[in-house]
Amino acid sequence: MHNPNEAPAPGPGTVPAAQYPRFGPPEVLRVVEVPAPAPGPHDLVVEVAAVSVNRIDTGARAGRNKFQTGRRLPQPTGLDFSGKVADVGAQVRGFEPGQRVWGFLGTDRLGEQGTAAGRIAVDADLVAPAPASQELADLAALPLVGLTAWQAMKELGVEEGSRLLIAGGAGGVGSTAVQVARARGALVDTISSARHEELLKRLGAGSRFDPDAVDWPALAGRYRAVLDTTGKNLRSLRRAVAPGGRLITISPAGIPASLLTRILPGPTVSFMSVRPSREGLEALGDLVERGRLTPIIRKRFPLSQIARAHALVETGHGRGKVVVDID
């Protein structure tokens, strides 16, 4: 008799895919066999090498993002990927089978489409050629957080000589943002635990302030750009913004402050949400090729252990990205 805790045997024309049949803790995740996708006219079918696990994925699985995911179950998981083109839709130009690619579906696909599967069909506009200079599976650490960092740096106007403060400098987004900002010639300070000091130095960050012991008055008015990834200390972070400077939070916990500061004097806290962008993926690929951006991987798991990957990401602590290898 079939044991329901064992992954079903692959069938002809099926691929493994991670899903959750109900909202709940990481253990609700299952790997099931689903029909192998065929490309729509504008799609690529990608044989997925790896995906990253993001807080938005763990929140969706826990049932905290139902306004975005809807309630229909089971739901797939994963929003970014690296892999190789397996099939090309009739109207797609510029891609060929076997090509290395990476992509990000966009948060509006949450709960409907997932990347944590053997093969996925994905709109070709959401995909770009992956850089050749890094392992394909490692590159899965970059699309979602890389686009977040790249778009935040653009919105903050970070350029040569800009002084930038990143709260949460070693996390998935933070460690990528440090690299993107350094590549633009910015001077980057961080608020981050002492245990991340070595990594931050290696990535080219300057001063590191311990979250529990920031001398906030000493930072007043010092930064043209502030990127918050934590949703914490936003009142103090506002004081660190120089006249005419900008403060962006990407943490959902920062949304109330972003609404409030629209009507308060002083710097506005702007909430930013990452958007899919082929141009952004190409810019990130260029940084990788130039040796300015490296995937920082905290830990990797096989697809069969995706629940462990979710549990680790859900802690909200640590450096870099958690990656799930598909094959």
Ligand SMILES: NC(=O)c1ccc[n+]([C@@H]2O[C@H](COP(=O)([O-])OP(=O)(O)OC[C@H]3O[C@@H](n4cnc5c(N)ncnc54)[C@H](OP(=O)(O)O)[C@@H]3O)[C@@H](O)[C@H]2O)c1
């Ligand atoms: N709006 C968007 O488009 C968007 C995109 C991506 C992510 N996000 C959100 O952004 C947040 C961060 O994402 P992530 O992927 O970078 O998370 P992550 O990989 O879990 O990293 C979080 C980092 O924050 C640090 N941290 C926690 N509290 C801190 C504090 N008070 N001061 C300084 N550092 C602190 C942690 O350091 P320790 O190890 O020392 O605890 C950890 O390195 C999440 O809420 C995520 O949902 C939003």
